[in-house]
Amino acid sequence: MFALSGYDAFLGFLLISAAVPILALVANKLLSPKSRAGERQLTYESGMEPIGGAWIQFNIRYYMFALVFVIFDVETVFLYPWAVAFHRLGLLAFIEALIFITILVVALAYAWRKGALEWS
Amino acid sequence: MVTTTGGLDLQASFETTLEGIGLSPGMAHLLWLPLPMVLVLVAAVVGVLVNVWLERKISAAVQQRIGPEYAGALGILQPMADGLKLVFKEDIIPARADGLLFTLGPVLVLIPVILSWLVVPFGQNLLISNVGIGIFLWIALSSIQPIGLLMSGYASNNKYSLLGGLRAAAQSISYEIPLALAVLAVVMMSNSLSTVDIVNQQNGAGIFSWNIWRQPVGFVIFWICALAECERLPFDLPEAEEELVAGYQTEYAGMKFALFYLGSYINLVLSALLVSVLYLGGWGFPLPIEWLAGWLGQSVDAAPVQVIAASVGIVMTVLKAYLLVFLAILLRWSVPRVRIDQLLNLGWKFLLPIGLVNLLVTAGLKLAFPGAFGG
Numbered sequence: 097m098f099a100l101s102g103y104d105a106f107l108g109f110l111l112i113s114a115a116v117p118i119l120a121l122v123a124n125k126l127l128s129p130k131s132r133a134g135e136r137q138l139t140y141e142s143g144m145e146p147i148g149g150a151w152i153q154f155n156i157r158y159y160m161f162a163l164v165f166v167i168f169d170v171e172t173v174f175l176y177p178w179a180v181a182f183h184r185l186g187l188l189a190f191i192e193a194l195i196f197i198t199i200l201v202v203a204l205a206y207a208w209r210k211g212a213l214e215w216s
Numbered sequence: 217m218v219t220t221t222g223g224l225d226l227q228a229s230f231e232t233t234l235e236g237i238g239l240s241p242g243m244a245h246l247l248w249l250p251l252p253m254v255l256v257l258v259a260a261v262v263g264v265l266v267n268v269w270l271e272r273k274i275s276a277a278v279q280q281r282i283g284p285e286y287a288g289a290l291g292i293l294q295p296m297a298d299g300l301k302l303v304f305k306e307d308i309i310p311a312r313a314d315g316l317l318f319t320l321g322p323v324l325v326l327i328p329v330i331l332s333w334l335v336v337p338f339g340q341n342l343l344i345s346n347v348g349i350g351i352f353l354w355i356a357l358s359s360i361q362p363i364g365l366l367m368s369g370y371a372s373n374n375k376y377s378l379l380g381g382l383r384a385a386a387q388s389i390s391y392e393i394p395l396a397l398a399v400l401a402v403v404m405m406s407n408s409l410s411t412v413d414i415v416n417q418q419n420g421a422g423i424f425s426w427n428i429w430r431q432p433v434g435f436v437i438f439w440i441c442a443l444a445e446c447e448r449l450p451f452d453l454p455e456a457e458e459e460l461v462a463g464y465q466t467e468y469a470g471m472k473f474a475l476f477y478l479g480s481y482i483n484l485v486l487s488a489l490l491v492s493v494l495y496l497g498g499w500g501f502p503l504p505i506e507w508l509a510g511w512l513g514q515s516v517d518a519a520p521v522q523v524i525a526a527s528v529g530i531v532m533t534v535l536k537a538y539l540l541v542f543l544a545i546l547l548r549w550s551v552p553r554v555r556i557d558q559l560l561n562l563g564w565k566f567l568l569p570i571g572l573v574n575l576l577v578t579a580g581l582k583l584a585f586p587g588a589f590g591g
Contacts, residue, residue, distance in 0.1 A: 102346055102348070104249065105345030105347075106345060106347060109330075109334050109345075110331060112254070112257060113257070113327050116326065117322065117326045117327065117475050118323070120303075121319070121472070121475075124302075124303055124305075124471030124472075127304050128470055133311075136308055137308065138310065139312055139313070139373055140310075140376070140461065140467060141374070141376075149312060150370075150372070150373050151370075151373060158382060161560065162386075164564070165390070165392075165393065168568070169392065175400055175575070176352060176403065179400050179401075179404040179575075180403060180404075180409060182407070183407045183582070190580065193576075197572055197576065204569070213561070213564045215560060
């Protein structure tokens with residue numbers, strides 16, 4: 097039925113785990129009191145009337161981290177097949193991975209030096 | 217194909233029995249499929265209830281209070297009462313929020329966390345599915361969670377929520393890489409991504425062959441990153457209540473709040489289970505069960521021995537996991553919260569380089585001593 101063994105269970109468990117929040121929300125809908133509109137629907141802002149919304153333009157400092165993350169996450173994914181097959185590959189694979197990681201460490205050092213990893 | 221090397225195999229027995237009464241193999245398999253899933257789901261929820269109770273009781277003990285005591289003996293029913301209360305709470309969607317994303321956020325946080333239990337092994341064949349990518353499935357699924365957090369933070373249209381959501385996303389992505397690198401070193405020693413193979417590789421000589429002795433640095437990296445991914449104190453910046461009210465949860469009430477709550481505790485139990493699988497020998501008893509059976513003059517393949525061994529395995533897995541949960545709760549009350557720049561520095565400038573070095577050292581040691589590092 098499935099080309100790879102075990103993944104039919106993945107599909108089944110996906111359905112079951114999706115059913116949990118859906119059933120919980122439906123139960124909540126049926127059992128909870130109905131909402132009366134008014135003050136309670138205001139956004140919380142420490143008791144004051146909210147001034148403006150949150151959907152505005154501002155400087156998100158995390159985007160540099162997100163860029164560096166993309167580099168290193170892809171690197172890690174590349175290293176997974178190497179790690180699984182390492183016992184059959186021997187010394188040459190070790191040297192190759194060493195070169196690969198060295199290049200990325202240079203990239204990390206560059207980002208570090210350029211201040212991409214600084215908060216301020 | 218999944219190879220089975222001894223141990224209790226309920227699936228095979230179940231399907232053989234059903235085929236014995238005249239069902240087709242496909243039908244027997246279909247009837248079997250939902251059973252372990254429902255069982256694991258119930259186990260996860262019970263695990264969370266116990267975890268919440270422990271958290272409240274241990275926190276109380278740390279602060280010299282009594283903690284919950286009226287609902288059931290020693291307040292053991294308190295988490296259930298809390299959950300039941302939340303079901304009956306009104307569901308408030310702020311007027312200025314984006315209703316669809318607001319609802320989708322907590323759902324998207326919970327589903328991957330539950331789904332990750334697919335690969336948690338409680339015994340040689342006692343898991344839902346021994347899929348080939350095993351532990352990598354968990355790493356992939358844990359990347360989905362920040363999307364849900366960011367989504368709910370943004371959809372609330374609340375300044376605290378937005379900041380909390382952004383912090384949650386930054387924190388998750390910063391600690392995912394050292395986490396993946398720590399797992400990578402274990403995977404290299406096991407030559408497999410499958411969680412069952414990872415445990416089997418550790419159970420040659422009982423407690424002495426557990427990965428924690430061969431991967432002490434990896435263990436520490438993994439534990440710190442797991443706490444950060446679960447947003448536990450010292451790393452609970454996304455919901456730092458003194459500065460951000462409750463972060464991305466600020467606008468949530470009723471069942472949607474309960475979904476976040478459930479998600480974070482399921483994640484904590486899951487992380488503790490995975491630490492025990494990756495570093496503490498999973499279901500392994502401190503002495504190999506084969507030695508004990510041989511010492512008592514029993515065959516490991518005898519049915520009663522198999523049942524006892526499987527039960528001991530489940531108890532050991534849960535025991536190790538809850539020991540780590542206990543540690544996490546104590547850490548919560550012993551360590552102050554870090555600042556966001558300290559958090560990001562720790563992840564990028566400390567754990568990431570250490571993780572890379574740990575990986576290369578493991579590879580080098582594996583070349584030098586193939587026997588001790590999984591061939």
